[in-house]
Structures are given as structure tokens and as C-alpha cells.
Amino acid sequence: MKRPNPVRPAIQKMHGYTPGEQPNPDQPLTKLNTNENPYPPPDQVLQAIHQAVGESLRLYPEPSSRPVREAAARAYGVTPEQVVVGNGSDDLLTMILRTFIDPSQVVAAPAPTYSLYETLTTIQGGLFQSIPWHDHLSLPIADLVESRAKVIFVVRPNAPTGHLVPLASIASLCQQTNGVVILDEAYGDFADDNGLPLLQEHENLIITRTFSKSLSLAGLRVGLGFMHPTLAAQMHKVRDSYNLDRLSQAGAVAALDNLAAFKPGVDAIRSQRKWLSEALKKRGFLVPESQANFILATVPQKGLKAEQWLSALKERGYLVRYFAGDPQLKDKLRITIGRPDEMKGFLAVVDQLL
Numbered sequence: 001m002k003r004p005n006p007v008r009p010a011i012q013k014m015h016g017y018t019p020g021e022q023p024n025p026d027q028p029l030t031k032l033n034t035n036e037n038p039y040p041p042p043d044q045v046l047q048a049i050h051q052a053v054g055e056s057l058r059l060y061p062e063p064s065s066r067p068v069r070e071a072a073a074r075a076y077g078v079t080p081e082q083v084v085v086g087n088g089s090d091d092l093l094t095m096i097l098r099t100f101i102d103p104s105q106v107v108a109a110p111a112p113t114y115s116l117y118e119t120l121t122t123i124q125g126g127l128f129q130s131i132p133w134h135d136h137l138s139l140p141i142a143d144l145v146e147s148r149a150k151v152i153f154v155v156r157p158n159a160p161t162g163h164l165v166p167l168a169s170i171a172s173l174c175q176q177t178n179g180v181v182i183l184d185e186a187y188g189d190f191a192d193d194n195g196l197p198l199l200q201e202h203e204n205l206i207i208t209r210t211f212s213k214s215l216s217l218a219g220l221r222v223g224l225g226f227m228h229p230t231l232a233a234q235m236h237k238v239r240d241s242y243n244l245d246r247l248s249q250a251g252a253v254a255a256l257d258n259l260a261a262f263k264p265g266v267d268a269i270r271s272q273r274k275w276l277s278e279a280l281k282k283r284g285f286l287v288p289e290s291q292a293n294f295i296l297a298t299v300p301q302k303g304l305k306a307e308q309w310l311s312a313l314k315e316r317g318y319l320v321r322y323f324a325g326d327p328q329l330k331d332k333l334r335i336t337i338g339r340p341d342e343m344k345g346f347l348a349v350v351d352q353l354l
């Protein structure tokens with residue numbers, strides 16, 4: 001007997017999200033492809049995780065990650081009731097769509113942007129609308145409002161362009177839309193400012209942060225969402241019951257209580273970002289200013305195409321990111337900023353290939 005395919009049509013049709021390659025650890029590759037931090041987490045964090053390994057692992061963790069919410073409140077001057085914790089910020093994005101999006105409702109974002117938004121919207125049964133950035137990458141506020149989206153995602157600094165829209169544009173979008181604005185600050189700690197001060201004035205604003213970039217903990221999977229307490233209370237209903245394990249909660253609290261320990265790494269990345277941008281510009285790449293821990297470089301018109309750069313760099317030990325499916329990005333490479341020795345090595349290989 002031939003049974004009908006039980007898989008939802010939307011899932012059959014969609015392509016799953018393709019994360020950047022995570023090579024086998026014994027491959028001698030320098031990873032400049034997934035915007036991880038090149039510096040290890042500080043000892044305080046590693047010790048806290050070690051201390052959490054023990055007999056208490058037989059018990060479930062605190063369901064709402066209360067210790068992490070309290071540490072976040074201390075670190076960022078908010079209340080624990082304004083914080084929702086995710087298993088990575090991707091988990092928060094899923095929770096956001098579960099909370100606000102019914103089937104066929106619209107989710108919008110200026111494009112290009114983080115491609116996971118579209119994947120998660122499709123899984124939720126929503127309709128995703130890509131709205132092109134305006135000239136000079138300014139925020140297309142009127143188009144986003146007119147899309148009647150219930151959820152609007154804006155990354156700041158944006159991925160993969162690295163540019164920073166003015167906070168006034170975010171405030172204006174929050175005022176004009178009837179939907180919820182998600183300010184994804186995955187890379188916010190590498191930028192000159194951030195949107196937290198806007199939270200007080202805008203009840204339809206949610207800010208998401210990750211521990212995967214500036215806090216060197218991509219492997220721990222922790223993200224924070226900041227929002228009005230009434231929205232947070234609803235988000236807690238759709239959370240997986242125990243979405244953050246005991247080890248992650250211990251590490252996250254230690255990271256938040258020791259934020260100053262991450263600053264030297266962030267400062268080094270910001271200065272290497274400038275150094276690499278200038279060096280590539282001198283070699284004919286177009287490199288717009290980035291406020292993130294990566295740059296988006298357009299390859300020189302003469303010579304290798306971006307896709308050829310990707311494979312030539314990989315053969316020589318450097319993994320960067322190329323977005324094959326996006327015509328707007330076809331001549332561009334996204335390069336994560338690494339340590340000074342990694343950046344010098346990378347540039348030496350670029351020189352060989354030019």
C-alpha cells in the first residue's frame with residue numbers, strides 16, 4: 001500500500017538552512033567563515049562550567065534560566081522579567097515566530113540579511129518578504145511598514161554587510177509599525193553603540209544578543225532576548241521547558257559577571273577589522289565600513305571570481321564564507337576577523353593569489 005507523504009508540504013518544498021562549514025578539528029584550516037571569536041573564553045567561565053559538572057547533573061536545570069536572567073539584569077541594567085534566555089539566539093528567533101506568527105502572516109526583513117529568518121518563517125507557516133535595503137543601505141522603513149508584517153527583523157550591525165543603521169531609524173520603524181520589531185544585535189558588542197536604550201520607549205521592540213561572537217561561547221549555545229515584561233511572559237509559554245542546560249547556565253552567569261574579561265578580545269578584533277579592511281582596499285577589493293567582527297569584501301573585477309577565491313583560499317588553509325544562492329552577494333566574500341597572526345597569514349595568501 002502506498003501511503004501519502006506525511007511530511008507537511010511547506011517542509012517538503014523548503015531547503016534547510018545551510019550553516020557555514022565546521023571542518024573536522026584535525027584539518028589544518030583557519031576558520032574565518034562563521035564569525036566565531038578567535039580568543040578562548042576567560043578562565044572564570046571555564047571554571048564555572050567545570051564546577052557545574054557533578055552530581056547535580058541528575059536534576060533538571062532551572063526552567064526559565066532565572067540565574068542567567070538575574071545576571072543579565074545586573075550586567076545590562078534591566079529587570080530579570082525583561083529577559084528571555086535562548087539555547088543560542090537562534091532559539092530566541094524560533095520562540096519569537098512561535099509567539100507572534102499564525103499561518104500565512106507576514107514576516108519581513110531588509111535584504112540581504114541573516115538567511116535563517118526565512119527558513120524559520122517557513123517552518124512556522126508564515127510568509128517571508130525580503131525588502132531590499134534602500135540606496136546606501138538605509139532602512140526601507142515605509143516598505144517594511146507597508147508590508148504589514150507582524151514581525152520585522154533588522155540585524156544591527158547587519159549580517160552580512162556589517163553596516164549599522166542609525167538608531168533613529170529603528171525608533172521610527174517601531175513607532176510606525178503595528179508589528180513587533182526584532183533588533184538582532186548578534187554583533188552589537190563590536191559596534192559603536194547599541195539599541196538597549198530604545199527599550200524603555202518602545203513596547204514593540206525585542207533585542208536579541210548572542211554569546212557566540214563577542215563572548216567566545218558559540219559552543220555553549222546561549223542567547224538573550226530583552227523586551228517588555230508582558231512580551232517576555234508570553235515568550236516563556238512557547239519556550240522548550242528546559243531550553244538551557246545546567247552547564248550552559250553556569251557558564252552564561254560567569255560570562256555576564258565577568259564582561260570586562262572579554263573587552264581586550266573585542267578591542268583587538270575591532271583594530272584588526274580596520275587593519276584588514278585597509279590592506280584589502282589597497283589590493284583592489286571594495287570593503288565598506290563594517291561594525292561587526294567580519295567584513296564583506298567585493299573581490300577585484302580582474303582575476304579570480306568570488307567562488308574561485310573561496311576554493312583557492314581553502315586549498316591554502318583559509319575558510320571564508322561565500323553565499324552561493326544570493327545574486328546580490330555573488331562577487332563578495334564574508335571574512336571573519338581573527339587574531340593578528342591569522343590576519344597576516346590570510347593576507348599573505350591573498351597576495352599569492354592576486
Ligand SMILES: Cc1ncc(COP(=O)(O)O)c(C=O)c1O
Nearest residue numbers: 088089090114159186210212223
Ligand atoms: C545575525 C545573526 N543572528 C543570530 C545568529 C545566531 O547566533 P547563535 O549562535 O546565538 O544562535 C547569527 C549567527 O551567525 C547571526 O549572524
